Amino acid sequence: MERLTGAGVSPGAGYGPAYLLGGTIPEPPAGSRHDGDPVGETARAEAAVDRVAAELSARGEAVGGDAHDVLAAQAMIARDPVLSAEIAELIDAGTAAERAVYEAFSRYHDMLAEIGGYIGQRVSDLDDLRDRVIAQLTGVPMPGLPEPAERPYVLVARDLAPADTVLLTKELVAAFVTEQGGPTSHTAILARAMGVPAVVACAGATSIVNGTPVLVDGTTGMVGLVPSEEEVAASIEAANARGSALASATGPGRTADGHPVALLANVGGPRDLAAALEYGAEGVGLYRTEFLFFDREQAPSDEEQEAAYREVLAAFPGAPVVVRVLDAGADKPLGFLPPTGDEPNPALGERGLRILRIFPDVMMGQLRALARAAEGTSARLQVMAPMVASAEEAGWFAGACRAAGITSAGIMIEIPAAALRAADLAPAVDFFSIGTNDLAQYVFAADREVGALTPYQDPWQPVLLDLVATAASAGVPCGVCGEAASDPALACVLAGLGVTSLSMGAPALPWVRATLARHTLDQCRAAAAAARATSTAEAARAAARSHLPGLEDLAL
Amino acid sequence: MPERKVIVESEVGLHARPAATFVQTAAKAPIDVTVAKPGGAPVSAKSILSILALDVRHGEAIVIHAEGEGADQLLDELAAIVSVA
8 A cells, every 4th residue: 555654643543535624626717718608607606606505504404503603604605695796797797607706705805804803714714615616616526524424534634723623523534634733733632532543744645535545543653545454454453452451451540659640631522521431531631611612703601601611520520620711812713802913923922811811701701600510510620721921920810710719720831931930820829730732832932733843842852841840849739731641651751750630632541541550650750850861852752761661561 | 765874782793693684684675775884885785795894893883775665664673683782
């Protein structure tokens, strides 16, 4: 079989037909003319528009909820009478239907883009609609996610945005392959949360032809095209064998000599609870609440929030549930929380706690909904803020939590300033949680969504270990909820650095549990010291391994 | 000439859901309806794209114009939609 190689970011083997997401629809050439029958050509254009609008409406009816509103709005734009008139006018003047559609949409694209803000963000919806109509006219496959297929497909894309992925399930997707993205890209995080194999930063991925049988090994990063039956069987067998080796480790996280390290799950909403419970999470270490807020015109109602929070809290009686308040901005912009001005560098802009300080009502609404949700459950609610840089910000947030009736307030450590002066921030809060992905992004000044900068995201970089050590010794309990926690060897190193809990995508829990159980706290400390004594990620990894002999038992 | 000048009270302006409701209501009527900013060029009230491109924000005034049978009733209905905060 022909092979492509990328970075394996979510373990396991997956096999299915390729489905290329967002395959670009080529622009119909300028000056394309029809053959002189404007009436027939207009009818053709109208039929294509109707078909697209009807399909969007039907799909909206099928899914319901917010997705319904979004799709109904799309259908309404497709049926816009002024747009239809402009398309007909262009066709009357001799332009071919495909080109007429393209030009008519472009006019509105430019007008809306110029307005910017919330309206400007609708431009991509308009482009999607235009591509659908042109695809309909030219007979090429529709952009966007396919209808539920008979068998799960391998989803191939340049990169995936959070908005692309809301409707994906394990029943639909056998594996992910993206051309861009790194180990902490949305694709990687989503894939681990779903327990689906994924390979990112895979050069040539988008040249895979739709429908090609693809075998994906999410551990090695191998992407095989048109594999033989034997090759598929061998890959899946190897993945299963490792799986059964893990089944032996059960119970709460601890080292071989009984030092407890709480093993928690990262969840992005109630839909991730089943996996968290299945893999034996001792609680939730990171509840991302953004899913409630995406694709909205305004914040969800107090009641809706309360219900979504209670569902997660109720699933973990007596256990810690760490909720992160809305982390908007940068790669997760929200129409109703606009930054104050244009942001040339959104990752360095008004995001996280910074934007919540501009819209304190949204944050207080969320905190109060959380406090109410916790009433009547026995879960231990802990709430933390993202993107905190200073003791003053930490104190402000903790004060807001107390005012809302929340007893445990913490902060994410993801800005180098907060990590370096963790001792200054600790007195203001009850706990820390280190987000290694953003911490790496800010320490190295390297955008985590840029595939070419992937090496900077390596969580084994000794400088990151130094910062973890500083934060973990500042006097408050300190967890790690970045993807670093899901690397079994690194999890031992983090425990050795003094980290008290590790939170990860649920499928990684058995690996980390089994690895910790095979090593003593002293071995973990020795591995941590050895890793910090090196000067590169590669050397740190190798140095730590030499103190962690149990890794071999697990074929890690 | 049936016409209403109204202040848009919805938080999001004449965008998003209020715009959709507005256009849906206008589209049901068999007569022509236009919207303009005061002194500006009118656009069709049945066109969601035209309405979005008009970019009417919270607190701005719009002039809604219709002619034909039922114009007054339609204008009242449309004015009511944008007057809801």
